[in-house]
Amino acid sequence: MDVQRPWTSITPVVDSIARKAIEDLNSRARVIPDLTADPYRQKELLRQMVRETIDSYGMAVSDATMVWLEEQEDHMGMRPVEWKPRRVDSHQVEARMAHDFAPLFFEEQGYNRALNSMGFIVADELYSRQRKNAAHTAWKGGGSWARVAHPGACAFCTLLASRGFDYTSRSTAGGGYSGAHFHDHCRCLVICRKRGHVELPESTIRAQKIYKKAQEEVGSTDPDVLLKAMRQVGDLSK
Numbered sequence: 001m002d003v004q005r006p007w008t009s010i011t012p013v014v015d016s017i018a019r020k021a022i023e024d025l026n027s028r029a030r031v032i033p034d035l036t037a038d039p040y041r042q043k044e045l046l047r048q049m050v051r052e053t054i055d056s057y058g059m060a061v062s063d064a065t066m067v068w069l070e071e072q073e074d075h076m077g078m079r080p081v082e083w084k085p086r087r088v089d090s091h092q093v094e095a096r097m098a099h100d101f102a103p104l105f106f107e108e109q110g111y112n113r114a115l116n117s118m119g120f121i122v123a124d125e126l127y128s129r130q131r132k133n134a135a136h137t138a139w140k141g142g143g144s145w146a147r148v149a150h151p152g153a154c155a156f157c158t159l160l161a162s163r164g165f166d167y168t169s170r171s172t173a174g175g176g177y178s179g180a181h182f183h184d185h186c187r188c189l190v191i192c193r194k195r196g197h198v199e200l201p202e203s204t205i206r207a208q209k210i211y212k213k214a215q216e217e218v219g220s221t222d223p224d225v226l227l228k229a230m231r232q233v234g235d236l237s238k
């Protein structure tokens with residue numbers, strides 16, 4: 001792998017695991033309406049599937065991230081430290097499912113809507129596993145980490161990415177309040193460094209330009225004002 005450009009080797013891996021997870025989920029979900037037309041029963045079956053998918057594919061993302069971190073270990077001078085999901089993490093998933101599965105009961109195309117939400121819940125959890133493992137490793141090892149924005153990232157992720165290797169604190173090291181869950185549908189990843197040289201990707205340079213221009217325009221550091229300006233300056237969708 002290219003240790004100075006570590007995002008190039010982890011991005012396709014997490015993307016492909018997430019894609020497989022969603023395909024798997026969708027093919028299993030297709031048979032549920034044949035098994036039962038009862039929305040309460042459907043909801044239980046879907047919830048169980050989401051839990052199982054997150055458990056197994058989440059483990060795959062964690063394992064892949066650990067291998068990727070091991071490949072950088074000599075360059076970074078940091079030992080990979082695995083991040084373990086806690087009870088609060090599964091509570092968050094349960095809360096999202098309780099909310100997002102409501103269309104099952106109230107809407108004509110409710111089942112498809114619920115399936116769609118289910119895919120987002122799973123993908124969010126999978127990408128967050130990579131972020132949490134990488135941030136946790138850097139925090140434990142006394143290094144720093146940077147968020148790498150995915151193409152089409154929202155203004156908030158663009159803002160976070162624009163900070164580069166600014167992150168060193170425990171509160172953002174996977175699982176802390178501000179690191180736990182920023183928003184839905186995030187496919188951002190995290191890279192880390194300590195002593196070895198690590199470049200920032202083109203998307204971060206772009207994020208920094210958007211941030212700088214937005215700040216010049218509004219002359220404010222108020223996040224809401226800044227985010228609004230960044231959406232305009234960077235032509236960001238959300």
Ligand SMILES: [Zn+2]
Binds near residue numbers: 154186
């Ligand atoms: Zn994001």
